[in-house]
Amino acid sequence: MTKFQDLGISPATMKSLKRMGFEEATPIQAQTIPLSLENKDLIGQAQTGTGKTAAFGIPMIDKIDNTKDFIQGIVIAPTRELAIQVSEELYKIGYGKRTKVLSIYGGQDINRQIRALKNKPHIIVGTPGRILDHINRKTMRLDHVHTAILDEADEMLNMGFIDDIEAILAQIPEERQTLLFSATMPAPIRRMAERFMKEPQIVRVKAKEMTVSSIEQYYIEVHEKNKFDVLTRLLDIQSPELAIVFGRTKRRVDELAEALNLRGYMAEGIHGDLSQAKRISVLRKFKEGSIDVLVATDVAARGLDISGVTHVYNFDIPQDPESYVHRIGRTGRAGKTGVAMTFINPREKSYLHVVERTTKRKMERMDAPTLDEALEGQQKAVMEKIMQTIEENNLESYKEAADELLAQKDASTVVQAVLKMLTKEPDTTPVKLTEEKPLPSKRDRKPNDRSRGGYNGKGRQGGQKGSYKSRQGHTGKRQSHNNRSNSSSYR
Ligand SMILES: Nc1ncnc2c1ncn2[C@@H]1O[C@H](COP(=O)(O)OP(=O)(O)OP(=O)(O)O)[C@@H](O)[C@H]1O
Numbered sequence: 001m002t003k004f005q006d007l008g009i010s011p012a013t014m015k016s017l018k019r020m021g022f023e024e025a026t027p028i029q030a031q032t033i034p035l036s037l038e039n040k041d042l043i044g045q046a047q048t049g050t051g052k053t054a055a056f057g058i059p060m061i062d063k064i065d066n067t068k069d070f071i072q073g074i075v076i077a078p079t080r081e082l083a084i085q086v087s088e089e090l091y092k093i094g095y096g097k098r099t100k101v102l103s104i105y106g107g108q109d110i111n112r113q114i115r116a117l118k119n120k121p122h123i124i125v126g127t128p129g130r131i132l133d134h135i136n137r138k139t140m141r142l143d144h145v146h147t148a149i150l151d152e153a154d155e156m157l158n159m160g161f162i163d164d165i166e167a168i169l170a171q172i173p174e175e176r177q178t179l180l181f182s183a184t185m186p187a188p189i190r191r192m193a194e195r196f197m198k199e200p201q202i203v204r205v206k207a208k209e210m211t212v213s214s215i216e217q218y219y220i221e222v223h224e225k226n227k228f229d230v231l232t233r234l235l236d237i238q239s240p241e242l243a244i245v246f247g248r249t250k251r252r253v254d255e256l257a258e259a260l261n262l263r264g265y266m267a268e269g270i271h272g273d274l275s276q277a278k279r280i281s282v283l284r285k286f287k288e289g290s291i292d293v294l295v296a297t298d299v300a301a302r303g304l305d306i307s308g309v310t311h312v313y314n315f316d317i318p319q320d321p322e323s324y325v326h327r328i329g330r331t332g333r334a335g336k337t338g339v340a341m342t343f344i345n346p347r348e349k350s351y352l353h354v355v356e357r358t359t360k361r362k363m364e365r366m367d368a369p370t371l372d373e374a375l376e377g378q379q380k381a382v383m384e385k386i387m388q389t390i391e392e393n394n395l396e397s398y399k400e401a402a403d404e405l406l407a408q409k410d411a412s413t414v415v416q417a418v419l420k421m422l423t424k425e426p427d428t429t430p431v432k433l434t435e436e437k438p439l440p441s442k443r444d445r446k447p448n449d450r451s452r453g454g455y456n457g458k459g460r461q462g463g464q465k466g467s468y469k470s471r472q473g474h475t476g477k478r479q480s481h482n483n484r485s486n487s488s489s490y491r
Pocket residue numbers: 021022023024025026029046047048049050051052053054182183302303304305329330333334
């Protein structure tokens with residue numbers, strides 16, 4: 001374990017790290033911070049949730065000269081949500097030094113951003129399109145920037161942002177330091193990236209597997225038409241605190257969110273076609289816990305750090321192994337545990353093998369749960385809740401009513417009735433889901449065919465990092481239909 005004080009970090013930044021509760025550096029931080037402080041270009045690859053943001057953020061902030069009123073560092077990120085999240089983490093790291101950090105992204109009022117830019121931020125975090133927009137309008141100058149960072153670099157290059165990124169980098173002095181970070185860095189993308197770097201050092205955190213070991217990984221073979229029932233049974237049995245369900249396309253995400261609601265789950269979808277306001281509100285609700293299932297396309301969730309996500313469900317298997325790594329990486333972050341379940345149409349078996357080969361980790365096979373198991377899961381959750389209520393020892397005012405019931409019926413019958421009332425019986429309300437064809441067999445697939453749902457490179461939306469309110473131990477995750485609109489009990 002490496003202590004931050006051994007990495008050459010300034011006292012002001014050390015103070016911020018302490019305030020953030022960071023005690024020891026993660027491996028990627030320990031390996032890249034000293035190199036970065038020496039101004040080396042580098043490509044940093046480490047598992048999801050292992051602190052890459054601070055790995056690039058700490059040295060960048062330490063190199064900012066706060067007495068100078070111009071932009072000295074820039075971070076480019078693929079989505080608005082991520083830009084906001086990264087800027088918030090940088091703000092916290094820069095708190096001790098009073099570093100000014102500004103996020104700029106499409107969809108937000110440009111005049112407001114222009115006013116904020118006049119406030120002379122030291123660091124800009126933004127999406128490629130909007131950064132270019134400000135460069136073209138001459139509302140932002142990058143000629144004093146010494147550090148340029150591409151977060152989720154492989155995704156941005158995959159999405160066709162290479163020209164935008166090169167145009168942005170062309171505005172930054174050549175002596176700059178350029179850093180690329182991601183949990184995945186396929187070789188062709190890395191070679192493309194090296195074009196705009198100077199003898200980059202490649203820092204790959206040595207790990208046997210590409211995914212963190214604290215995520216349990218399972219797959220379930222299930223036919224398309226049964227997938228939804230299997231999903232709801234799993235939700236009933238596993239009672240996730242917060243869950244993310246990944247669908248392949250935007251339509252899929254919308255239909256899944258609607259179907260989950262029909263069956264009484266608090267779910268909402270997020271993808272690139274929603275308005276910015278809607279996306280902000282969905283993410284905020286998810287972080288606060290007033291919805292507990294987020295249905296998303298891959299790109300919508302890249303890099304997002306939401307505490308409390310205990311389960312990830314791949315309703316559709318992702319088309320490439322990198323997407324798998326990023327999807328399941330929304331759980332098991334910062335040393336926490338998580339569970340990832342992947343549904344596989346029997347004809348998609350080859351994709352499972354490709355994922356396993358890339359991650360160097362086998363998924364464990366699980367059988368689809370039955371209705372009875374789902375009911376049992378819900379009963380268990382209610383029983384836990386009852387025991388918890390007993391432990392809280394605050395039942396005085398119910399004693400009289402209990403005695404009255406027990407005078408009429410025996411204890412077992414009374415408890416059975418209470419259990420029945422509290423248990424959400426598995427719901428089989430019919431739902432409408434358009435069938436997705438299984439992915440083409442590997443042999444039919446063209447190289448670089450990544451046509452997926454999600455963002456189209458434009459129209460990215462922002463979301464705010466909400467407060468992570470503590471969620472009281474609630475076990476039954478579903479609301480029955482008649483009280484579904486009352487979300488306050490979930491806060
Ligand atoms: N040294 C540390 N000690 C404790 N917590 C840390 C440390 N470094 C980072 N964290 C926390 O770990 C969480 C994950 O960090 P971060 O989002 O930077 O991961 P990442 O490696 O960028 O993941 P991804 O590949 O999914 O983008 C964050 O909540 C962050 O604040």
